[in-house]
Amino acid sequence: MKGSMTWEETIKFIRTQPEYKYLVKKAYFEENLALNVERFRKSEEFIETLQLLKKHHPNAKEILDIGSGNGISAIALALEGFNVVTVEPDESDTIGAGAIRKLKAHYNITNLVIHEVFAEEIGFADESFDIVYARQCMHHAYDLEKFVAEASRVVKKDGFFMTIRDHVIFNKKDKEWFLEKHPLHKFYGGENAFKPEEYKNAMEKAGLEVVKELKYYDSIINYFPSSKEDIINMFKVKQSKAILSLDKKIGFLSKFSFIQKMYFRRIGLFKENVYDESRIPGRMYSYIAVKK
Numbered sequence: 001m002k003g004s005m006t007w008e009e010t011i012k013f014i015r016t017q018p019e020y021k022y023l024v025k026k027a028y029f030e031e032n033l034a035l036n037v038e039r040f041r042k043s044e045e046f047i048e049t050l051q052l053l054k055k056h057h058p059n060a061k062e063i064l065d066i067g068s069g070n071g072i073s074a075i076a077l078a079l080e081g082f083n084v085v086t087v088e089p090d091e092s093d094t095i096g097a098g099a100i101r102k103l104k105a106h107y108n109i110t111n112l113v114i115h116e117v118f119a120e121e122i123g124f125a126d127e128s129f130d131i132v133y134a135r136q137c138m139h140h141a142y143d144l145e146k147f148v149a150e151a152s153r154v155v156k157k158d159g160f161f162m163t164i165r166d167h168v169i170f171n172k173k174d175k176e177w178f179l180e181k182h183p184l185h186k187f188y189g190g191e192n193a194f195k196p197e198e199y200k201n202a203m204e205k206a207g208l209e210v211v212k213e214l215k216y217y218d219s220i221i222n223y224f225p226s227s228k229e230d231i232i233n234m235f236k237v238k239q240s241k242a243i244l245s246l247d248k249k250i251g252f253l254s255k256f257s258f259i260q261k262m263y264f265r266r267i268g269l270f271k272e273n274v275y276d277e278s279r280i281p282g283r284m285y286s287y288i289a290v291k292k
């Protein structure tokens with residue numbers, strides 16, 4: 001079974017499986033393409049992304065969206081008024097260029113052009129775009145340095161390359177753990193991740209200056225659909241759950257805070273552990289890198 005399906009087959013399959021219902025929704029894989037776009041446009045992730053785009057390049061107009069998938073971000077950016085060019089090698093009308101074409105027609109969009117090509121092979125002229133944006137795509141590069149070099153080549157001077165929600169790993173074992181835990185890798189075998197240094201070195205080598213590295217807990221762009229409040233309350237929620245389980249074991253004694261503290265220590269419930277991103281398989285990072 002491992003890796004025997006294509007990406008499109010995987011998505012069509014999981015749509016039929018009740019246990020993947022939440023994943024299908026949270027990853028915008030629903031059959032109704034326009035519904036995915038509408039949900040994405042309203043998401044806190046996209047709102048935060050737009051704020052960053054505007055902060056770092058208030059006058060940006062031309063955007064290249066690399067690895068656009070079923071078009072959620074490309075369409076959302078076009079609806080915001082940017083002139084968008086999409087690069088998506090998969091022709092699928094479920095999760096690829098075909099889907100973006102359907103959405104382009106649905107919204108009657110004229111400021112969006114679709115290219116079915118890999119990022120490593122884009123043929124656009126040098127310095128064509130104010131911003132090159134890639135959502136959950138750079139970690140799929142078949143040649144990371146070439147991928148980033150092409151993105152850098154086509155971005156204008158003082159423009160930037162923004163990569164969001166890319167899986168990062170810290171060592172070989174961490175990568176194996178990520179692939180094992182990834183919910184869809186077993187179906188299509190196409191997951192991947194790089195070390196933060198590998199992403200950053202590729203950017204620096206391509207003439208980009210990394211001005212922002214957003215680690216997992218630094219931004220809702222990475223941890224969405226969890227909210228900022230979910231993250232802030234995470235430690236308290238874990239403490240409450242631990243107290244409940246302690247109550248089942250020792251009854252009223254669990255009400256005493258010194259006993260709770262001893263119990264937290266015994267089970268390793270500390271803030272630094274709860275917010276330790278190394279406990280999340282393939283945690284995601286985002287980057288902004290300016291063209292020098």
Ligand SMILES: C[S@@+](CC[C@H](N)C(=O)[O-])C[C@H]1O[C@@H](n2cnc3c(N)ncnc32)[C@H](O)[C@@H]1O
Pocket residue numbers: 028066067068069070071072073087088089090095096117118119120134135136137140141142147
């Ligand atoms: C996880 S999906 C993300 C899709 C979309 N950006 C989103 O966030 O929903 C990764 C996408 O990158 C595309 N892709 C994979 N390798 C690529 C490459 N070398 N160059 C450009 N796109 C690539 C895949 O076809 C896929 O649509």
